[in-house]
Amino acid sequence: MSDSADIHGETAASFAAKAFANRSFLAGFIITTLIAVMALVSFLWTPYDVTKLIVADRMQAPSAAHLFGTDHFGRDVLSMIMVGARNSIAVALVAVGIGMGLGVPLGCWAAARGGLADEILMRFNDLVFAFPALLSAIMITAIFGPGAINAIIAIGIFNIPVFARVARAGSLALWPREFILAARAAGKGKALITVEHILPNIANLLLVQGTIQFALGILAEAGLSYVGLGAQPPMPSWGRMLFDAQTRMIVAPYLAIFPGFAIVFTVLGLNLLGDGLSDVLDPKLRRQR
Amino acid sequence: MSLLEIENLSVEIDGTPILKGVDLTIDQGEVMGLVGESGSGKSMTALAVMGLLPFAARAAGRVSFGGIDILAATEDQMCALRGDDIGMVFQEPMTALNPVKTIGEQVAEGIRWHTRATRADAEAHARKILDRVGLPEAKFPLSVYPHQLSGGQRQRVVIAIACALKPKLLIADEPTTALDVVLQKQILELLRDLVDENRMGLLLISHDLAVVTDMSDRITVMRHGEVMEGGETARTLSRQLHPYTRQLAQASMHVPQRKPFASPSWGDRAAGAGGGSDRTQAGRPSATPERGRDADPELVEGKADWGKNQSALLSVENIVRDYPGRRTSLFRKPEPVRAVDGVSFSMQPGQSTALVGRSGCGKSTLARMILALDRPTDGEIRFIGEALTGKDEAALKSARRNMQVVFQDPYGSFDPRHKVERLIAEPLHLMEEKPSAKERRDKVAAALHEVGLSPRDMDKYPHEFSGGQRQRLSIARAIITRPKLVVADEPVSALDVSIRAQILDLFADLNSRLGVAYLFITHDLTVARAITDDVMVMHEGRIVERGPTAEVLDHPQSDAAKALVAAAPDLHRAIARRLQEQG
Numbered sequence: 001m002s003d004s005a006d007i008h009g010e011t012a013a014s015f016a017a018k019a020f021a022n023r024s025f026l027a028g029f030i031i032t033t034l035i036a037v038m039a040l041v042s043f044l045w046t047p048y049d050v051t052k053l054i055v056a057d058r059m060q061a062p063s064a065a066h067l068f069g070t071d072h073f074g075r076d077v078l079s080m081i082m083v084g085a086r087n088s089i090a091v092a093l094v095a096v097g098i099g100m101g102l103g104v105p106l107g108c109w110a111a112a113r114g115g116l117a118d119e120i121l122m123r124f125n126d127l128v129f130a131f132p133a134l135l136s137a138i139m140i141t142a143i144f145g146p147g148a149i150n151a152i153i154a155i156g157i158f159n160i161p162v163f164a165r166v167a168r169a170g171s172l173a174l175w176p177r178e179f180i181l182a183a184r185a186a187g188k189g190k191a192l193i194t195v196e197h198i199l200p201n202i203a204n205l206l207l208v209q210g211t212i213q214f215a216l217g218i219l220a221e222a223g224l225s226y227v228g229l230g231a232q233p234p235m236p237s238w239g240r241m242l243f244d245a246q247t248r249m250i251v252a253p254y255l256a257i258f259p260g261f262a263i264v265f266t267v268l269g270l271n272l273l274g275d276g277l278s279d280v281l282d283p284k285l286r287r288q289r
Numbered sequence: 290m291s292l293l294e295i296e297n298l299s300v301e302i303d304g305t306p307i308l309k310g311v312d313l314t315i316d317q318g319e320v321m322g323l324v325g326e327s328g329s330g331k332s333m334t335a336l337a338v339m340g341l342l343p344f345a346a347r348a349a350g351r352v353s354f355g356g357i358d359i360l361a362a363t364e365d366q367m368c369a370l371r372g373d374d375i376g377m378v379f380q381e382p383m384t385a386l387n388p389v390k391t392i393g394e395q396v397a398e399g400i401r402w403h404t405r406a407t408r409a410d411a412e413a414h415a416r417k418i419l420d421r422v423g424l425p426e427a428k429f430p431l432s433v434y435p436h437q438l439s440g441g442q443r444q445r446v447v448i449a450i451a452c453a454l455k456p457k458l459l460i461a462d463e464p465t466t467a468l469d470v471v472l473q474k475q476i477l478e479l480l481r482d483l484v485d486e487n488r489m490g491l492l493l494i495s496h497d498l499a500v501v502t503d504m505s506d507r508i509t510v511m512r513h514g515e516v517m518e519g520g521e522t523a524r525t526l527s528r529q530l531h532p533y534t535r536q537l538a539q540a541s542m543h544v545p546q547r548k549p550f551a552s553p554s555w556g557d558r559a560a561g562a563g564g565g566s567d568r569t570q571a572g573r574p575s576a577t578p579e580r581g582r583d584a585d586p587e588l589v590e591g592k593a594d595w596g597k598n599q600s601a602l603l604s605v606e607n608i609v610r611d612y613p614g615r616r617t618s619l620f621r622k623p624e625p626v627r628a629v630d631g632v633s634f635s636m637q638p639g640q641s642t643a644l645v646g647r648s649g650c651g652k653s654t655l656a657r658m659i660l661a662l663d664r665p666t667d668g669e670i671r672f673i674g675e676a677l678t679g680k681d682e683a684a685l686k687s688a689r690r691n692m693q694v695v696f697q698d699p700y701g702s703f704d705p706r707h708k709v710e711r712l713i714a715e716p717l718h719l720m721e722e723k724p725s726a727k728e729r730r731d732k733v734a735a736a737l738h739e740v741g742l743s744p745r746d747m748d749k750y751p752h753e754f755s756g757g758q759r760q761r762l763s764i765a766r767a768i769i770t771r772p773k774l775v776v777a778d779e780p781v782s783a784l785d786v787s788i789r790a791q792i793l794d795l796f797a798d799l800n801s802r803l804g805v806a807y808l809f810i811t812h813d814l815t816v817a818r819a820i821t822d823d824v825m826v827m828h829e830g831r832i833v834e835r836g837p838t839a840e841v842l843d844h845p846q847s848d849a850a851k852a853l854v855a856a857a858p859d860l861h862r863a864i865a866r867r868l869q870e871q872g
Contacts, residue, residue, distance in 0.1 A: 178702040179712075182766065185660050186716040187689040189682050200706045283706060283750040 018280060025276025031269025035262075039085035048076035050083050051234045059252050068258045071244065077255065080236040081262050087148060087237040089266065091230070092217030094152045096210055099159020104206060106160070107167030108198060111175060112190040122168070125161040133158035134223050141229040151230045155220045159213050166209045170202030204278030211274040215267040238262055290356070292317045292490045293338065293458055298350035300333055300342065300514075307333050307346070308514045315458065318488040320481075322505030322522065324498055324537065326785035327756070330514040331494045335460045338492070339377060340367040355457060373403040376451030378480075380463040382443035386435040392419070392446045393431025400453050415453065422449045422479060440648065441472035445479065452483050458490045459483075465500065469648040469812040474856035477504055496785055498541045499858035502526055502867060510534050523867035526860075536787065541860050543790035544819045545797035601671070602773055602806055603659065604635040608668030610654050628654040630830035631668070638773060641800055641807040643817035643838060645853060646827035652810045655827070656776050659808065660694055661685050673773065690719040693767035697779035699759035703751035710747040713737070713766045720770070736765040740795060757788035761795065768799060776808045781816055793819050814857040818842055826850040 019025050047067075054074035062069040068077035110118040137154035144150045171194070174180060183193050222239015224230035231237045238259045245255035291314040300308040308330045315321045325331050336342050337352060340359055352359040354375065357366070371377075379385040387395060396415035400406055406414065412431060420426065422445040435443055444464065451459055461480060465473035481504060484491045495501050501508060502522055509519040510533060518531040529535040611625035629651045636642055646652045657663040659670060661677045670677045672688050693716060696702040703712050713733045717724055724732065734744035740761040751759060760780060767775050777796070781789040797820050799805055809821055817824050817838060824841045826834040828849035834841060845851045 178696040178698055179704045181657075181662060182694060182696065182702055182763075183704075183715060184662055185689065185692075185694045187682065187686050187719040188715070192718075197704050197707075201704065281706070283708075283752065 022276045022280050024272045025280055028269050028272030028276050031265055032273050035085060035266050038082050039089055042082035042086060046079035046082050048079045050075055050079045050236055062254055069254045071255055077258050080241060081259060084236040084238045084241060087231045087235060088218050088221055091152050091221040092214045095155035095159055095217040096213050098156025099163045099213060103160040103163025104167045107164035108171050108194045111168045111171035112194055125164055128161045134220060137224055138229060146229040148231045151221055151224045155217050162213060166205055167202060170205045171198045174198055174201055203281055207274035207278050211271045214270050218263050291315060292355060294353045296351040298337060298352055300337060300346050300348045302346045306514060311516055313509055315490040315492060317490055320484060320491045320493060320505040322501030322508040323492060323494045324501050325511035326496060329511040331511055332462055335462050335494055339371060372399040373454050374457050376456035376459045378447050378451045378461040378464045380466050382440050382447055385447045386443055388435055391432050391434055396449050396453055399450060403454055418449045418453045441468055444476055455487045456489060460492045462494045470856040471647050471852050498537055499860040499863050502860060502863035503858060526864050527868060540787040540790040545794040547797045601635040602638045602673060604671045606633045606669045607631050608658060608665040610658060611666045627830055632832050634825060636806055639804040639806050641821045643809045643811060643821035643824040644827060645811055645817050645824060650827045651830040652827050653778055656778055656810050660776055686719055690770045691773045693772040693775050695763050695767050695775060695777040695780045697783055699756045699783060702763050705751060709749050713769055716770045732769055736769040740765045757784055760784060760792050774806045778810045782813060796820055814842055814853060
């Protein structure tokens with residue numbers, strides 16, 4: 001690291017090398033990739049057709065033919081999990097995306113601006129918080145009609161104040177720091193300082209919150225599907241599989257276990273990924289592990 | 290037998306030796322000063338005595354306190370000792386108290402725990418000790434919370450907690466480092482009185498040789514975890530037998546060589562400043578000749594010609610800054626708090642001015658307004674003939690280019706996620722035309738070279754540097770645009786004495802080579818004396834005295850300046866006094 005070729009620190013390749021040397025990043029990356037691949041493969045091939053109901057095969061325990069067993073309509077649980085991955089991941093990812101994409105700029109703006117604007121925005125934030133998210137999501141989908149897209153929007157809207165609040169709290173703690181003052185003395189405007197100094201320093205807060213919101217997003221989608229306002233049948237989703245399995249827990253526990261595991265693995269993978277990423281991005285921790 | 294005996298104490302953490310064979314004894318009623326620079330193992334020694342070493346630490350040797358072997362003692366035995374027979378005063382009064390508990394509860398806590406006293410008894414006792422440390426009931430009832438107290442008052446509470454049960458040994462780890470000199474003197478006097486009253490042993494840890502000399506009967510000098518020298522304070526310091534002791538003493542009294550700035554390397558130097566030869570004339574504030582023995586402490590007011598000087602680099606006129614005060618009633622507008630109250634002064638190019646005052650006197654607020662980071666409520670600031678007040682960021686660009694800042698905390702002044710190159714190049718943002726990547730690198734390399742660092746340090750992150758190196762980085766960032774004024778807010782008060790001496794040398798060197806004018810904000814008069822031509826003394830938002838540095842510091846006129854000068858620790862004086870006492 002002494003030559004002038006290394007102007008912007010590291011190239012993408014050296015950064016990736018560093019990232020994969022981090023164990024939690026590596027584990028998270030593998031799990032997340034596996035689940036993403038599974039969701040993509042489902043477009044081309046699934047062991048069984050999830051839209052076909054074979055009542056003769058209903059409620060079969062896991063076997064060689066049906067690895068994860070079959071549900072009360074005789075559909076293959078493995079195939080349903082593969083197809084459901086698309087739905088659950090898409091809903092949760094886009095919802096977190098909406099929340100971050102709007103919430104973080106709002107929070108950063110409120111922190112940088114301060115005063116009355118900040119006050120108004122945060123009180124409005126409280127207002128949105130005051131509604132139970134699921135109830136309002138039901139409201140929104142009831143008005144605009146049920147379906148995956150509306151579920152995404154509804155869940156996304158209720159992620160905005162969460163991220164706004166985290167971003168605001170994080171940046172408020174940074175603004176009085178001396179390196180920010182130094183940047184201001186260097187004539188940088190608030191927007192530029194936010195992008196250059198504030199965002200990188202609150203990134204790990206946001207990543208952690210993001211993984212939590214992702215998990216909550218999957219659950220919220222499950223809840224919406226349960227009341228029939230999420231993804232519409234015959235499109236399976238992990239959430240609805242769980243809720244369907246609820247009444248058959250004792251007879252066929254595998255119906256709940258496998259979709260449950262799918263959610264747990266996805267969240268675990270994303271958590272590890274986020275955790276690893278924030279370590280990789282932190283120059284102080286890069287030497288360790 | 291001594292009260293505390295440390296014999297051949299060694300501590301290592303993960304195989305790294307922290308302490309190597311430390312020997313130290315303290316008798317009853319004796320003050321032992323422990324000096325050394327950061328990383329020398331002073332605090333680790335104190336923690337070993339308290340039995341509070343980090344979990345990963347392995348200790349060997351013998352620490353015996355009143356016959357108890359501390360290294361072998363169980364946690365229960367230590368709990369009985371801590372706070373009862375051994376008290377500890379920490380450095381940072383802001384974090385040493387629990388913010389959600391009243392001071393009464395916090396003082397009584399230890400009393401109740403150790404003596405099994407009832408709540409009422411413990412509170413009566415707490416009241417007594419708080420009275421003793423100078424927090425009388427009328428003004429400071431037990432129900433006061435820490436945030437309602439100033440730094441000095443909080444440190445008194447911390448001392449009250451430590452001394453509540455009349456410990457046999459008191460350990461004070463840099464008890465005054467976070468306080469200004471006047472408070473420092475008060476706290477040190479309080480500690481000395483308490484020690485005398487109760488015949489306590491005191492282990493006083495400090496990096497400040499003058500403070501230790503003033504306070505302690507015997508002194509131990511540490512470096513890299515080893516005891517370099519120990520003995521009676523006066524004898525040790527007057528003879529300075531050990532080279533490291535001499536080095537420390539010299540660094541504490543170091544005054545950088547200052548050459549007047551003579552080379553007119555700045556083409557665009559303010560025309561009125563004149564040539565380099567008459568710099569000492571031009572370098573003085575215009576009002577200096579008017580200042581005599583009869584100087585009026587209120588001279589700020591009515592001297593409108595201050596700051597009217599056309600050639601002035603910086604002129605500040607009657608600036609005022611109010612902060613919204615605490616609301617006492619829902620319907621009444623809160624009374625504003627005036628942080629800066631009608632300050633006027635001017636500075637010439639290349640001039641180095643100190644702004645001294647106690648903490649909370651408004652000096653940092655003033656600096657922020659000069660840097661256009663805060664807006665004055667009233668008044669005008671002109672920089673190179675251009676008004677700074679009421680302009681937006683774009684209009685301030687050229688002024689900002691000529692004006693940079695160095696902060697106190699070398700750890701907080703860099704974004705931990707950026708590399709040195711990007712951090713130092715930050716002010717280049719102000720240049721009219723964006724430098725190319727190559728130019729940028731060259732400039733950063735030049736700035737690093739200027740402050741005595743290697744251009745290869747460019748690709749490191751700030752945490753890879755020591756405190757002194759970071760302060761160099763901070764200076765490199767400040768000078769990269771070749772500013773005419775650098776505002777330095779306590780730039781050396783977080784540094785060790787030898788590092789401090791080097792940084793002061795660097796400031797002096799840059800002043801003579803580049804002709805940068807400094808506004809040095811400090812509460813440390815030795816710093817002011819070392820590198821400034823003029824000094825302004827600030828008190829409660831006003832400038833109460835100003836003039837050439839040596840004159841003001843040797844013959845202070847105003848009460849505020851007198852208090853500062855009297856409280857400033859001075860190694861020469863302290864050694865002389867010690868020698869007299871000890872014969």
